[in-house]
Amino acid sequence: MVSNILDYLYGIITSTKTTIALFGVLMLFFLVGNVLPYGGSYEQIKATGFARTIIEGLDLLNVYSGPWFLTTVGLFFLNLTLCTYKRMKWMVRIRRPAELTATALSCHKDVLEMELPYSPEETANRVEAFLHGRLFLKKPSSTRGEGIYSGGVYEQGFIHHMWLSLAYHVSVILAVIGAVITFLYSFEKEITIFPDKPVEVAAVSADTRWNRWYGKGEDFIVSEDEKFQVGLKEFAIKYAQKPSIKGFPRKGLIPRFKDTWGRGGLTVVAEEDKYYPIEYASKLIIYENGAPAQELWIKVNTPLRYRGLTFYQSAYEYKFDLYADDKKIEEEEGGKYTLPGIDGKFESGGVTTGKLYLKDGSEYVIEPFVKLTYTPPEPEQEADKPSGSQGMPEVFKLIGSKAGDIKGSKVRIENVRAGTILSYRHDPGVPLLWIAAPVLFFAMLFRAWGRWCRASYVVEKRPRGSRLLAHLQMFGVWGGERNMMERLKDSLVSNV
Amino acid sequence: MEQVFTTESTLLTLELRILYAVIGLYVLSCLLHISQAGVSVFFRNFFFGKMATNLLYLAVIGHTLLIIIRWIEQGQPPVQNKYECLSWFAWCNTFTYLYIRRRWSELSMPGIFVTMLSIAALFLAINKYDPTVTPIAPALQSPWYFWHVLIAFGAYAVFVVGCSVELSYVIIKGLGYAKKSWEDFGLPSLDVQTFHGITYKLVLLGFPLLTFGIISGAAWADDAWGRYWSWDPFEILSLITWTAFGMYLHAMSIPKWRETWGSTLCLLGFASMLITFMGSGFLTKLFGLYSMHAY
Numbered sequence: 001m002v003s004n005i006l007d008y009l010y011g012i013i014t015s016t017k018t019t020i021a022l023f024g025v026l027m028l029f030f031l032v033g034n035v036l037p038y039g040g041s042y043e044q045i046k047a048t049g050f051a052r053t054i055i056e057g058l059d060l061l062n063v064y065s066g067p068w069f070l071t072t073v074g075l076f077f078l079n080l081t082l083c084t085y086k087r088m089k090w091m092v093r094i095r096r097p098a099e100l101t102a103t104a105l106s107c108h109k110d111v112l113e114m115e116l117p118y119s120p121e122e123t124a125n126r127v128e129a130f131l132h133g134r135l136f137l138k139k140p141s142s143t144r145g146e147g148i149y150s151g152g153v154y155e156q157g158f159i160h161h162m163w164l165s166l167a168y169h170v171s172v173i174l175a176v177i178g179a180v181i182t183f184l185y186s187f188e189k190e191i192t193i194f195p196d197k198p199v200e201v202a203a204v205s206a207d208t209r210w211n212r213w214y215g216k217g218e219d220f221i222v223s224e225d226e227k228f229q230v231g232l233k234e235f236a237i238k239y240a241q242k243p244s245i246k247g248f249p250r251k252g253l254i255p256r257f258k259d260t261w262g263r264g265g266l267t268v269v270a271e272e273d274k275y276y277p278i279e280y281a282s283k284l285i286i287y288e289n290g291a292p293a294q295e296l297w298i299k300v301n302t303p304l305r306y307r308g309l310t311f312y313q314s315a316y317e318y319k320f321d322l323y324a325d326d327k328k329i330e331e332e333e334g335g336k337y338t339l340p341g342i343d344g345k346f347e348s349g350g351v352t353t354g355k356l357y358l359k360d361g362s363e364y365v366i367e368p369f370v371k372l373t374y375t376p377p378e379p380e381q382e383a384d385k386p387s388g389s390q391g392m393p394e395v396f397k398l399i400g401s402k403a404g405d406i407k408g409s410k411v412r413i414e415n416v417r418a419g420t421i422l423s424y425r426h427d428p429g430v431p432l433l434w435i436a437a438p439v440l441f442f443a444m445l446f447r448a449w450g451r452w453c454r455a456s457y458v459v460e461k462r463p464r465g466s467r468l469l470a471h472l473q474m475f476g477v478w479g480g481e482r483n484m485m486e487r488l489k490d491s492l493v494s495n496v
Numbered sequence: 497m498e499q500v501f502t503t504e505s506t507l508l509t510l511e512l513r514i515l516y517a518v519i520g521l522y523v524l525s526c527l528l529h530i531s532q533a534g535v536s537v538f539f540r541n542f543f544f545g546k547m548a549t550n551l552l553y554l555a556v557i558g559h560t561l562l563i564i565i566r567w568i569e570q571g572q573p574p575v576q577n578k579y580e581c582l583s584w585f586a587w588c589n590t591f592t593y594l595y596i597r598r599r600w601s602e603l604s605m606p607g608i609f610v611t612m613l614s615i616a617a618l619f620l621a622i623n624k625y626d627p628t629v630t631p632i633a634p635a636l637q638s639p640w641y642f643w644h645v646l647i648a649f650g651a652y653a654v655f656v657v658g659c660s661v662e663l664s665y666v667i668i669k670g671l672g673y674a675k676k677s678w679e680d681f682g683l684p685s686l687d688v689q690t691f692h693g694i695t696y697k698l699v700l701l702g703f704p705l706l707t708f709g710i711i712s713g714a715a716w717a718d719d720a721w722g723r724y725w726s727w728d729p730f731e732i733l734s735l736i737t738w739t740a741f742g743m744y745l746h747a748m749s750i751p752k753w754r755e756t757w758g759s760t761l762c763l764l765g766f767a768s769m770l771i772t773f774m775g776s777g778f779l780t781k782l783f784g785l786y787s788m789h790a791y
Contacts, residue, residue: 016746016747016749016750017750017753019746020743020746020747020761023739023742023743023746024743026739027736027739027740027743030732030733030735030736030739031736033727033732034729034732034733034736038727039727064727179725182725186723188722188723240631241499242630242631243501243504243628243629243630244626244628245508245626245627245628246498248626248628251623251624252623253619253622253623256512256622256623257516260509260512260513260516261513261516265505265506265509266505266508266509266512267500267505268500268501268504268505268508268628269498269499269500269501270498270499270501271498272498276630276631277633277634278631278632278633278634278637279634279637280634299634300634300635300637300720301634301635301637301638301716301719301720302719303719303722310722312720312721312722314722359499359501359504423722424722425722425723427723427724430718430724433714433724437711437714437715440707440711441704441707441708441711444703444704444707445704445708448700448701448703448704449700449701449704476700477697477700477701482690
């Protein structure tokens with residue numbers, strides 16, 4: 001009774017229909033996660049009523065770390081593993097020599113059946129010559145049945161399609177395992193480093209799901225051996241000119257059409273001070289036990305791998321000191337400044353400095369400059385003026401340490417310093433994914449794009465001549481059973 | 497003060513003028529394809545279909561020239577921003593379709609869907625996005641970038657043509673109940689199963705390409721952004737497309753599911769693919785989501 005139930009469950013779990021159903025459920029989860037801000041807060045959700053109840057009740061904002069999704073992934077993993085096991089058992093079975101009978105071959109949908117005037121021996125030779133000429137290799141087989149003269153199984157293809165199919169299914173299993181390891185054991189942090197202010201980094205963290213779920217968060221202790229420091233020696237940024245089409249409409253098919261075909265064509269210009277960062281890199285110093293251990297450069301797409309962590313050049317940040325009439329002005333919240341004697345706020349557009357590469361191939365070093373945007377205060381409400389009608393913002397440019405006149409004040413910037421923003425991550429699942437990914441791709445590619453063919457035939461004796469039954473099975477994009485069958489037919493009837 | 501770039505201005509003007517001409521050819525071709533479909537319901541005459549195909553060949557030649565000019569301007573493969581990607585997508589669609597239809601010179605129904613999509617892509621490109629050639633952003637300076645974008649769009653193009661074939665099969669088969677035959681639409685009856693089988697083969701062709709697109713995107717993200725998977729809306733939509741076509745391929749291994757379920761899942765994959773490529777920006781804005789692919 002129990003074994004019947006288990007067999008029944010095994011049948012369901014290893015069914016292709018179950019695989020399709022599980023894919024469908026996973027797709028629903030993906031759709032939910034695509035619509036709702038994953039990892040966001042419920043304040044961002046505009047839904048109300050029943051929809052909100054569902055979203056909050058099922059915690060759909062954390063759909064990919066929720067029990068429903070994880071259970072579905074678990075079932076998918078089980079289905080995949082058991083199907084792969086079932087496939088392996090089938091592959092062992094098909095390695096046994098095939099037993100051919102005329103009845104079995106006739107049952108196939110596209111079987112070639114021909115009455116030929118040749119002797120059975122001649123027919124068999126012609127079939128084998130056809131197959132040998134197309135690099136088919138003979139496989140062990142036997143025939144059974146009265147009247148059968150001979151038969152055979154031939155295969156064409158470098159690797160049996162089942163091995164390729166097995167390989168990419170196994171690689172998906174490895175990929176899922178890798179993703180689970182990432183889910184449980186990875187952590188990620190961000191650091192900002194300014195010159196002469198190294199930041200301490202630990203190679204381990206309490207902030208992994210495994211540590212959190214098993215209550216190690218509060219008791220987690222990082223030993224001194226697992227800590228090191230990262231300092232910034234130098235930050236370099238390169239810019240290129242940012243071209244734009246002068247006067248080109250922001251959008252609109254017809255306005256843009258008129259512009260393209262009219263007024264002598266388009267004009268591409270680069271405006272002064274409009275630069276486009278094309279590279280930013282940081283020269284880091286790694287300190288072990290307080291002493292410098294390594295110096296190296298890191299930039300976008302060239303991460304640093306050190307002690308199980310991977311550091312990425314994420315962004316950068318510039319700071320400067322602002323002086324007005326030789327008095328230092330403190331930065332307010334939101335990056336704003338208030339200058340003495342001037343109503344309204346000044347806001348920094350960031351520091352621009354580095355190397356500029358021009359279109360003609362030349363380069364020059366940009367003297368650091370800051371653009372301060374001045375927004376005057378909102379005037380008191382007057383009867384004949386609409387509210388919000390404050391003056392237009394003005395932009396002031398401060399270059400280097402030269403003082404600029406801003407509304408009667410001598411304003412300058414000093415001590416421009418660049419900070420590098422790095423993110424670092426520990427992810428032990430990545431190596432497994434690096435094994436799984438190429439196997440998945442290449443196995444799938446060869447299975448889909450390659451051609452594998454199996455030809456089975458029997459030749460029966462007839463009073464005058466012989467009868468041929470042949471069946472072709474092809475896999476892969478370039479498979480063409482009909483064409484091959486037609487050619488086989490032609491080769492057999494030629495010279496009759 | 498501004499600096500004027502004369503060579504860039506000339507090339508960009510030439511490029512956009514060719515683009516508008518190419519769009520015009522695509523539109524004319526699409527209208528002729530639709531006319532042919534209408535005519536086929538009443539008569540067995542393929543004049544409009546042949547004209548449509550000839551115009552499409554002309555459009556592809558012009559579009560190829562456009563891409564070459566862009567490549568020269570950029571100095572890099574032109575798949576950097578949305579404008580260029582949409583143009584590349586439209587070209588891939590049409591080129592793949594013209595390659596597939598060589599066998600059936602009188603069949604033109606799939607051309608309706610292919611040209612419509614190419615027109616939609618180019619309309620979106622020229623209407624909404626900035627065509628200026630800009631320097632490559634640091635995140636795009638990766639050996640993965642070129643192959644990821646090229647092959648991912650190759651996959652999308654193959655799926656577009658496959659799904660267009662499927663749609664045509666479903667429509668013509670439906671019209672069969674109105675006593676129209678396959679020959680009325682330019683397809684010999686003996687070739688029907690071969691024609692329908694093209695959908696399966698195209699999905700089989702495109703599926704490894706899409707897999708590579710996802711894998712290479714993950715590898716690139718690991719190098720550039722610090723994690724191989726961020727549940728980014730664009731990543732999820734490409735995973736949905738992969739899942740949908742995975743379902744289709746599995747369904748095709750079940751003989752009883754090949755017809756109805758196969759068609760349904762193929763068209764589901766098509767829909768998710770369109771949303772992935774063209775609608776992800778719209779979705780991110782609609783739901784206020786952040787996406788690293790929103791460019």
